[in-house]
Amino acid sequence: xxxxxxxxxLVTVSGVYAAARSMRLAPLPNEFPLATVLATLxxxxxxxxxxxxxxxxxxxxxxQALVVAALVLGALYVFGPVLAIALVRSGSWRLxxxxxxxxxxxxxGRRAVGRLLAQAALQVGDPAAARSLAHEAxxxxxxxxxxxxxxxxxxxxxxxxxxxxxxxxxxxxxxxxGNESLLVEARIEALVELGRFxxxxxxxxxxxxxFEASPAAQxxxxxxxxxxxxxxxxxAVGDVDAVKSLLQQPLVGVASATLFGILGRxxxxxxxxxxxxxxxxxxxxxxxGRPKGFYEAEVVRxxxxxxxxxxxxxxxxxxxxxxxxxxxAAYGAQVLIDRTRGLVAALGQYFDPSTLIAAYVQSLxxxxxxxAWWRNLSYAFVHGNLVHVGxxxxxxxxxxxxxxxxxxxxxxxxxxxxxxxxxAMLTGVMQAGQPLILVGASGGVLxxxxxxxxxxxxxxxxxxxxxxxxxxxxxxLILLFSVLPGVSLWGHAGGVAAGFVYGVVRGRLPGxxxxxxxxxxxxxxxxxALVSAVTTVVPLLP
Numbered sequence: 001x002x003x004x005x006x007x008x009x010l011v012t013v014s015g016v017y018a019a020a021r022s023m024r025l026a027p028l029p030n031e032f033p034l035a036t037v038l039a040t041l042x043x044x045x046x047x048x049x050x051x052x053x054x055x056x057x058x059x060x061x062x063x064q065a066l067v068v069a070a071l072v073l074g075a076l077y078v079f080g081p082v083l084a085i086a087l088v089r090s091g092s093w094r095l096x097x098x099x100x101x102x103x104x105x106x107x108x109g110r111r112a113v114g115r116l117l118a119q120a121a122l123q124v125g126d127p128a129a130a131r132s133l134a135h136e137a138x139x140x141x142x143x144x145x146x147x148x149x150x151x152x153x154x155x156x157x158x159x160x161x162x163x164x165x166x167x168x169x170x171x172x173x174x175x176x177x178g179n180e181s182l183l184v185e186a187r188i189e190a191l192v193e194l195g196r197f198x199x200x201x202x203x204x205x206x207x208x209x210x211f212e213a214s215p216a217a218q219x220x221x222x223x224x225x226x227x228x229x230x231x232x233x234x235x236a237v238g239d240v241d242a243v244k245s246l247l248q249q250p251l252v253g254v255a256s257a258t259l260f261g262i263l264g265r266x267x268x269x270x271x272x273x274x275x276x277x278x279x280x281x282x283x284x285x286x287x288x289g290r291p292k293g294f295y296e297a298e299v300v301r302x303x304x305x306x307x308x309x310x311x312x313x314x315x316x317x318x319x320x321x322x323x324x325x326x327x328x329a330a331y332g333a334q335v336l337i338d339r340t341r342g343l344v345a346a347l348g349q350y351f352d353p354s355t356l357i358a359a360y361v362q363s364l365x366x367x368x369x370x371x372a373w374w375r376n377l378s379y380a381f382v383h384g385n386l387v388h389v390g391x392x393x394x395x396x397x398x399x400x401x402x403x404x405x406x407x408x409x410x411x412x413x414x415x416x417x418x419x420x421x422x423x424a425m426l427t428g429v430m431q432a433g434q435p436l437i438l439v440g441a442s443g444g445v446l447x448x449x450x451x452x453x454x455x456x457x458x459x460x461x462x463x464x465x466x467x468x469x470x471x472x473x474x475x476x477l478i479l480l481f482s483v484l485p486g487v488s489l490w491g492h493a494g495g496v497a498a499g500f501v502y503g504v505v506r507g508r509l510p511g512x513x514x515x516x517x518x519x520x521x522x523x524x525x526x527x528x529a530l531v532s533a534v535t536t537v538v539p540l541l542p
Contacts, residue, residue, distance in 0.1 A: 125289015419447010
């Protein structure tokens with residue numbers, strides 16, 4: 001299977017998921033889901049044609065124009081919104097807005113994607129960006145932005161019965177459904193903050209009645225709104241036990257800072273000042289944007305000391321970037337040596353020099369040091385082609401930063417090494433005796449993903465449960481992609497399994513120092529493997 005065909009398959013599989021998500025945000029024929037569906041269909045059809053005909057033997061083979069068009073449109077309309085969300089979360093929301101303006105030409109399409117980006121801005125605590133990215137008439141975004149700004153009178157001025165301007169869904173006869181429950185939740189919070197508790201309880205009773213009266217209203221989003229509203233009212237009167245009981249339930253997409261903040265309010269109102277300071281301090285550590293300042297003010301008000309910014313919460317992930325750069329440089333060196341030396345003969349077989357130097361090999365006579373320990377790690381520095389290394393570096397950059405921010409650089413490196421070794425070991429077990437060559441950092445990258453999954457499962461906050469679902473969906477796509485010819489299913493599965501085991505074990509070990517020690521040991525093993533590969537095999541090359 002050629003690189004263009006592999007890319008088309010990847011676009012198709014990703015596009016199915018992206019299309020389903022876009023249609024939840026806006027119905028067809030809105031431009032946002034329509035463009036995603038058409039790009040996915042085009043990529044799928046071209047992939048089937050090229051696989052079936054065998055005509056796509058290289059980039060210049062026919063149908064060249066169709067392949068290029070499918071790849072370009074797929075990249076724009078399947079991965080374009082994902083890139084825009086990443087830009088918003090990194091603070092470059094204006095660039096994301098320009099990207100949306102270039103991709104979508106209709107007001108409906110721009111409003112639909114704008115709502116998606118506005119929600120991303122709200123998640124990082126930037127109400128000004130959310131207002132700019134969303135349509136000004138969107139009541140949901142307006143109310144959530146005002147919540148971040150603590151403009152409670154403004155929240156109450158937003159009409160909760162307004163129709164959803166993107167999906168054109170009117171208010172249900174039995175009460176709020178879908179996203180409209182978030183508007184009611186915002187109203188209840190505003191009433192609590194203004195001290196209007198009886199009105200808040202009245203809104204809560206109406207929300208609960210609507211939730212219980214209609215199966216259509218019993219969505220995870222509505223349940224979240226109902227539970228958080230009830231918890232906020234209980235917190236306002238200092239009922240700590242009730243708040244704990246409510247927040248122990250899994251709540252989809254709730255930030256950890258929000259949960260700590262509600263618990264802090266309950267402890268504060270109950271007179272447990274020390275506990276309130278501790279909880280608000282945790283909220284400060286977890287929060288981003290505007291809410292962070294509010295929680296800091298609460299800590300100061302109670303006589304506590306605002307915790308200093310933790311290194312893993314600053315948004316920087318230097319070791320992830322260094323590892324990405326190292327793998328990229330290794331691929332550059334691989335291309336250079338393969339082109340300079342050409343194919344190398346070994347017992348009648350021909351290999352790329354990079355394969356002989358560092359790949360994990362099995363049942364291939366003539367390969368020097370074929371059973372060496374370091375091949376279980378060094379194969380991560382060799383890749384099949386530019387598409388292979390590019391995809392691995394992209395995923396590592398995305399997932400690695402998230403894990404490094406949560407756990408620190410040591411755990412990142414240790415999880416990468418665990419996944420790399422696990423991928424090689426499971427491949428060797430499941431394909432014992434078969435001639436094979438295993439290359440690529442996929443095992444290590446999936447090791448980081450597995451460790452991140454374990455960390456989220458063990459933490460069990462509402463936000464982490466949403467992360468678990470996203471990771472499992474993504475891993476399912478990766479495993480589906482792994483059944484294609486030329487892709488290592490057992491290398492991927494071994495990487496995930498080893499990383500998950502590492503994450504579980506690491507979660508039971510105390511302190512960040514432990515992670516640093518493990519990271520130093522893992523980095524030493526990785527460097528030793530690479531040095532051993534080069535010093536052992538390169539002198540033997542003809």
